[in-house]
Amino acid sequence: MKIVVQVKLLPTSEQASALGATLRTVNEAACWVSTVAFERGVPREYELRTHTYPQLKERGLGAQVAQHVIKKVRDAYTALHANIRAGNLGKPGSKRRTKAGSKPIAFRPEAAQPYDDRCLSWQLDAQTVSLWTTAGRLKNIAFACSPDALETLRQYRRGESDLVVRGGAFYLTATCDIPEPEVYEPDGFVGVDFGIVNIATASTGYRAAGRGLNRYRARQLALRAKLQNKRTKSAKRRLKARARREQRHVRNTNHIIAKTIVTEAERTAHGIALEELKGIRQRVRLRKPQRVALHSWAFAQLGELVVYKARRAGVPLVHVDPAYTSQQCSECGHTDKRNRVDQGLFICRSCGVVAHADRNASRNIATRGAAAWTAGRESRVPATP
Structure with a gap:
């Protein structure tokens, strides 16, 4: 590695x-x-x-x-x-x-x-x-x-x-x-759901709220706009001095979140299941006020950090298709667009279970991760003589 x-x-x-x-x-x-x-x-x-x-x-x-x-x-x-x-x-x-x-x-x-x-x-x-x-x-x-x-x-x-x-x-x-440690056989999987309101939600109950980071980004955006409008030498000097500050802050936050997820999975001998979100910016169509939030969302960086730390720790990791994970009930498997009442509330129209929407999605990801790991393992059936 x-x-x-x-x-x-x-x-x-x-x-x-x-x-x-x-x-x-x-x-x-x-x-x-x-x-x-x-x-x-x-x-x-x-x-x-x-x-x-x-x-x-x-x-x-x-x-x-x-x-x-x-x-x-x-x-x-x-x-x-x-x-x-x-x-x-x-x-x-x-x-x-x-x-x-x-x-x-x-x-x-x-x-x-x-x-x-x-x-x-x-x-x-x-x-x-x-x-x-x-x-x-x-x-x-x-x-x-x-x-x-x-x-x-x-x-x-x-x-x-x-x-x-x-x-x-x-x-x-x-x-x-550096040498990579041998990957162990997982005793279950920790599903991780990425989002904007909640940066990461794990099926273990860990939730990294994005409120503080989103507020920080909004302050930085307003400050940059204010300095750019001044068009003075001192304003340009301040802009140059503040360059990459937001990137460093976001990367540090993602490092902390990734380390927390990987450490918990390693402690419980679990694997990690992540969403495969490549191409999401091309697939999703949003209104103009929402585009800034989507395009400043560093989900790819967070995913790479989780993968990197998992490899260094020998934690098994798989990527799964995130389709309908926010609409599917993690208890009965019923899938309906109306199950997702709002951003934070999930109510199954089949079995009536009530859960946090991101927590429910992370459980679905964990289930798919376990299935993907089982399907991808080498066959242990003895060879035909």
């Missing part, structure tokens, strides 16, 4: 200048390589290397760094074409899709740059790194991280690391390949 460990670099002023100049140089070179690739119809990496590698060396890039720049450009076009094929940039002929494919991919001056062990070395005991820059090899660049992150780097670091700059601070994100 691959995870990313991030450490914060603590360079001197001279080292920081060299790091900043390096990122600007390699990304300027990447923009040039992207132009060449676009003009030649985005050839394969080997062919693109023959057209650009000598010129990158003339620009002062090291051999390995030049290879990484070419690979970064080719990977960017691969991702773009995959998004176009998947329809993530709209239908054929749409304005967004046409714009994306009509010009070369551009790289920000401070975009991330990958490093491998040939141009980056770690001194974990001293908590320093040595890496290539346009000003030469920089040694003894201090970094800071938690003791757990340092131990993870020491045991499991594999592959490349990316040099990133955010808010004037430099970071290294290292790829670590």
